[in-house]
Amino acid sequence: MVDAAAPAPKANMGDPVPRYDARAKVTGSALYASDVALPDVAYAFLLSSAIAKGRIKSFDLREARALPGVLDILTHENIGEAIRKVKFFTEGGPASNSILPLGSAEIAYGGQTIAVVLANTYEVARDAAHRVKVDYEVDRPTATFESPGAVDQELATQNKKHDDPKVGDFAAAYATAPVKIDVAYSTPAQHHNPIELFATQCGWNGSQLTVHEPSQNVYGLKNGLATQLGIEPSQVRVVSPFIGGAFGSKGALTQRTALVAIAARKLGRPVKLVPTREQGFTVATYRAETKHRIKLGATRDGKLQALSHDGFEVTSRPDPYAVAGTDASTRMYACPNITSNVTIVRADRSTPGFMRAPAETPYFFALESAMDELAVALAMDPVELRRLNDTMKEPIKSLPYTSRTLMPCFDQASEAFGWSKRNPQPGSMRDGDWLIGWGCATSAYPTQMAPATARVSLFPDGTARVEAASHEIGNGIYTVAGQTAAERLGVPVGKVQVLMGDTDLPPAPVSGGSISTASVCSAVAQACDAIRAKLGDNGTGAVPTVDLVATLKERGLGSVQEYAEWMPHGAAKGGMQMLYKGAAQPIGGAKLPDRIQFAFGAQFVEVRVHARTREIRVPRIVGAFASGRIMNTRTAHSQYMGGMIWGIGSALHEKTEIDANAARYVNTNLADYLVPVNADVVDVQVIMVPEEDTLVNPLGIKGIGEIGIVGTSAAIANAIYHATGQRLRDLPLRIDSLVEAA
Amino acid sequence: MRPFLYDRAASTESAPRAFDGLKEASLIQGRAPAEYLAGGTTLLDLMKLDVMQPARVVDITPLEPQHGSIAISDAGLRLGALVKMSTAADHPAVIKTYPVLAQSLTLAASAQLRNMATLGGNLLQRTRCNYFRDTSWSACNKRNPGSGCAALDGLNRQHAILGASQDCIATYPGDFAQALMALDATLDIAGPSGSRTIPIATLHKPPGSTPHIETTLAPGELITALSIPAGPWTRRSLYLKIRDRQSYEFALASAAIALHLDGDTVKDVRIALGGVASVPWRARDAEASLIGKPLNEATATAAARMAFVGSAPRTHNAYKVTLGQKTVVRALLQAATLEG
Numbered sequence A: 001m002v003d004a005a006a007p008a009p010k011a012n013m014g015d016p017v018p019r020y021d022a023r024a025k026v027t028g029s030a031l032y033a034s035d036v037a038l039p040d041v042a043y044a045f046l047l048s049s050a051i052a053k054g055r056i057k058s059f060d061l062r063e064a065r066a067l068p069g070v071l072d073i074l075t076h077e078n079i080g081e082a083i084r085k086v087k088f089f090t091e092g093g094p095a096s097n098s099i100l101p102l103g104s105a106e107i108a109y110g111g112q113t114i115a116v117v118l119a120n121t122y123e124v125a126r127d128a129a130h131r132v133k134v135d136y137e138v139d140r141p142t143a144t145f146e147s148p149g150a151v152d153q154e155l156a157t158q159n160k161k162h163d164d165p166k167v168g169d170f171a172a173a174y175a176t177a178p179v180k181i182d183v184a185y186s187t188p189a190q191h192h193n194p195i196e197l198f199a200t201q202c203g204w205n206g207s208q209l210t211v212h213e214p215s216q217n218v219y220g221l222k223n224g225l226a227t228q229l230g231i232e233p234s235q236v237r238v239v240s241p242f243i244g245g246a247f248g249s250k251g252a253l254t255q256r257t258a259l260v261a262i263a264a265r266k267l268g269r270p271v272k273l274v275p276t277r278e279q280g281f282t283v284a285t286y287r288a289e290t291k292h293r294i295k296l297g298a299t300r301d302g303k304l305q306a307l308s309h310d311g312f313e314v315t316s317r318p319d320p321y322a323v324a325g326t327d328a329s330t331r332m333y334a335c336p337n338i339t340s341n342v343t344i345v346r347a348d349r350s351t352p353g354f355m356r357a358p359a360e361t362p363y364f365f366a367l368e369s370a371m372d373e374l375a376v377a378l379a380m381d382p383v384e385l386r387r388l389n390d391t392m393k394e395p396i397k398s399l400p401y402t403s404r405t406l407m408p409c410f411d412q413a414s415e416a417f418g419w420s421k422r423n424p425q426p427g428s429m430r431d432g433d434w435l436i437g438w439g440c441a442t443s444a445y446p447t448q449m450a451p452a453t454a455r456v457s458l459f460p461d462g463t464a465r466v467e468a469a470s471h472e473i474g475n476g477i478y479t480v481a482g483q484t485a486a487e488r489l490g491v492p493v494g495k496v497q498v499l500m501g502d503t504d505l506p507p508a509p510v511s512g513g514s515i516s517t518a519s520v521c522s523a524v525a526q527a528c529d530a531i532r533a534k535l536g537d538n539g540t541g542a543v544p545t546v547d548l549v550a551t552l553k554e555r556g557l558g559s560v561q562e563y564a565e566w567m568p569h570g571a572a573k574g575g576m577q578m579l580y581k582g583a584a585q586p587i588g589g590a591k592l593p594d595r596i597q598f599a600f601g602a603q604f605v606e607v608r609v610h611a612r613t614r615e616i617r618v619p620r621i622v623g624a625f626a627s628g629r630i631m632n633t634r635t636a637h638s639q640y641m642g643g644m645i646w647g648i649g650s651a652l653h654e655k656t657e658i659d660a661n662a663a664r665y666v667n668t669n670l671a672d673y674l675v676p677v678n679a680d681v682v683d684v685q686v687i688m689v690p691e692e693d694t695l696v697n698p699l700g701i702k703g704i705g706e707i708g709i710v711g712t713s714a715a716i717a718n719a720i721y722h723a724t725g726q727r728l729r730d731l732p733l734r735i736d737s738l739v740e741a742a
Numbered sequence B: 001m002r003p004f005l006y007d008r009a010a011s012t013e014s015a016p017r018a019f020d021g022l023k024e025a026s027l028i029q030g031r032a033p034a035e036y037l038a039g040g041t042t043l044l045d046l047m048k049l050d051v052m053q054p055a056r057v058v059d060i061t062p063l064e065p066q067h068g069s070i071a072i073s074d075a076g077l078r079l080g081a082l083v084k085m086s087t088a089a090d091h092p093a094v095i096k097t098y099p100v101l102a103q104s105l106t107l108a109a110s111a112q113l114r115n116m117a118t119l120g121g122n123l124l125q126r127t128r129c130n131y132f133r134d135t136s137w138s139a140c141n142k143r144n145p146g147s148g149c150a151a152l153d154g155l156n157r158q159h160a161i162l163g164a165s166q167d168c169i170a171t172y173p174g175d176f177a178q179a180l181m182a183l184d185a186t187l188d189i190a191g192p193s194g195s196r197t198i199p200i201a202t203l204h205k206p207p208g209s210t211p212h213i214e215t216t217l218a219p220g221e222l223i224t225a226l227s228i229p230a231g232p233w234t235r236r237s238l239y240l241k242i243r244d245r246q247s248y249e250f251a252l253a254s255a256a257i258a259l260h261l262d263g264d265t266v267k268d269v270r271i272a273l274g275g276v277a278s279v280p281w282r283a284r285d286a287e288a289s290l291i292g293k294p295l296n297e298a299t300a301t302a303a304a305r306m307a308f309v310g311s312a313p314r315t316h317n318a319y320k321v322t323l324g325q326k327t328v329v330r331a332l333l334q335a336a337t338l339e340g
């Protein structure tokens, strides 16, 4: 039987080795942060602000404190100067926002943590939190775009590193283009909602602090927390061997960790916090809502002449967070005249943050919908429009792509999908009461890496050990790091032990930006090659030319251990030191001076829209992706497929509803914040297109963790247009607008 | 969750006595300060959220032997109030003879919830209005009488367009009650002052100026059974539920239809609406408009229009006027194709 989850490797692809942590996870022996049983633990429950703007006049803690079992209640009034400021990440810091935890009476956003209730049991802590009475002075908050009080700022004025991509003379070219479109799109706020909640446990042993918290950046957490607490980084250990979903939400230092650490110090016993699902909407970050205006001008035969992409993104008052997807969206297609702009819009909201393909998910919904609209205006097949404007050089600076396999992805996915049978006429395909629509879109994601280290040991019993403080967020990093060592050391993969997710291990960069496999495996390979050299193997190929274990035994050695520091192309000189501080930045994509690095893909979607009631369903989706070397077809398949499924949800279901008066999130639970369920995910086909890229890094790896979600929403919107003749430009694509117009 | 006293009901007669000592106590949030516990899938949720704060919880699951069975006869169907949603949904005779009932249950919630939840508890599930379920919102007349209604000018995509009031526009979220409405079910109720039987249509109270009072049950009254009379319309019946995703979501709009055709002519038809109204809703004018007529696109559309006369949409739920009508048309035409 063919196992679709473990496709046979094609050229430049590794074996579908089962996940290193599979057995531990399915048997429950994998301990997540909240599973770790600390002795004599006390429980924390957060109290969240019920207003988005204003200040706390007073607390009435009497009833809460009177509950038997309540140990203490931390508020801004009693926490003192315990927490020092750390920088927000656009200033190079680790923090998810620049608000000091319990720093003052001021409320900057709804759901801000305003008190921490500590008790002997979770139940008492939660009950007590409900009994705290807060007297607020309420100011009228700004909810979102166009709300009273919203402040628009050009991103370039707020973030010195941002430069709006531009080339040629857009205005002139657009004015004279024979075929053009001018369209606006929007995407909603969305929350990651990983299954694992944002748990934190802290315990002190003298002056040593151990933190159990799911983290995509344990070194960042360690260093940031040490700064906040005014202690040495060496006094903090962060342990995070398994992460139950993160998607960007567990990459930054949030306000909660320092509060739990301080609570544990005050109580003299470990403290455990598991915020609720509702609180997860404001404890961590989210994808902010965006708006887009796109203008495309083309010749009659479809050559792009002018492209303009203006993006608008909501952010908080204090922090200029922006994803600025114009960096990518202006560079996808050949076009001589391009302009772009990103505006951030300040509102009384929590600071947004990374969420799977942060920039590309919203910006490619706009770009790839617009390409489809242009194809319609040109009466051209949308695949052919992309083929005609395909390019091996990005148009802004004419830098070469290290590799770009976009059209083979389109061709293979289109073939598997049966695109040639498509009648381009909207509303022309039907199955009984259901209108059928087919649509497609480009996927792309920057290939980035960051400095990484690894320590590899080989033992005479034929086993090996890999140590690197990377993070198993479901990406399969344990597995592919182990595979890399097994291959390069010539030992069976089952003989390789992999240790990760612990700041006692050598540092790895943040597991974000799809950088982990490329960065960590490069460091692992480098350490393995050093072992090989030490044992007399001068080969440069993937597999050793001598029996390393036999050599080790012959020489009578107890072990050989090598530590490697690996630096990617384009990394800043101080990158390795930054890595040890948990602050190494991913580099690559469109940010290099000499070349551009991207992975590409193409997605084809079938939608069914009920002719009368207009429910939208996605029975079929095919994605083909080319992302350099695939280390393991099983884990890669899962990443691509997971991205595509999320793309379905992002297109049709997910939306964090914001109350316009209160500037607060409303549907903060998984019954009302919809994500696809099994019944919504019928047939998802992943095609891995072989690609070799010898430039990106020695192993030829591009990132694959995020590309799967990019473009899916546009492909679905394009398919809905094909099914119904109605163009939906605002996510989520919902029955509301379809049924009204039908 | 606030601490509470936990009782296990020993008998149908004694269960309401748990409420005795509390009779004098003032009503908290329109409900007695004691609550029955069946599957707990509504009650425990709302207790954890601090929305419901009963001082005493009376577990009625020990009464399952008395009130947990399904009986089907020529006269109709009798469902114990403690029958699990999944048990009723999977019952072959219910599926065959009362498809609208089985479908309304199968399309509700998730398999896990249906395995826990009871039919009695299902009828009494409370609204999903987010402002109600999160106590940090200060304005909610249902939770806190007189405090206002945050949904009126807030987010109201899910909210009711029929039967709502200026004080509350919450939707009755369930599915099963619509099917019971369509079939004119009655409820057997045991209480401190004896037993009574009421039509399902009188169980739920429209919000009016007292949205915190949701039903006509007196404190301590226990639903023991649901009776559905047999009729020539039950086999040609269905439940159509429209939602954003394929499964595990409350209805945006739904219709329970039971139809009795004489040839092509409508002899009797029942239309109950879900997802759009503050209480389980019978569209009686729409039904009347169809009697004696053939069921076709034109008559169904006219009936659907009639069903939504008087609807009062707010900012985000105006689509329900159109969607609700289309749901009714689709459901009616689909019912006409069923075997009688």
Ligand SMILES: Cc1cc2nc3c(=O)[nH]c(=O)nc-3n(C[C@H](O)[C@H](O)[C@H](O)COP(=O)(O)OP(=O)(O)OC[C@H]3O[C@@H](n4cnc5c(N)ncnc54)[C@H](O)[C@@H]3O)c2cc1C
Pocket (backbone or CB within 6 Å): A671, B035, B036, B037, B038, B039, B040, B041, B042, B043, B044, B045, B060, B081, B082, B085, B107, B108, B109, B110, B113, B116, B117, B118, B119, B120, B121, B122, B123, B124, B125, B173, B174, B175, B176, B221, B222, B223, B224, B248, B249, B250, B251
């Ligand atoms: C995520 C989620 C999704 C859901 N989706 C749907 C859906 O799509 N459609 C749908 O219809 N429902 C849905 N539900 C609601 C679910 O069906 C109800 O929660 C369930 O049916 C309640 O039954 P229970 O036995 O668990 O009631 P309980 O929670 O035990 O009781 C509910 C209330 O009824 C009272 N009560 C219970 N039994 C009796 C009785 N015999 N006499 C008097 N009073 C009684 C209790 O005191 C309590 O106040 C959903 C629920 C959840 C949590």
Ligand code: SF4
Pocket (backbone or CB within 6 Å): B127, B129, B130, B131, B132, B139, B140, B141, B142, B143, B148, B149, B150, B151, B152, B167, B168, B169, B170, B211
């Ligand atoms: S609609 Fe009803 S339940 Fe919702 S906030 Fe208003 S009063 Fe409360």
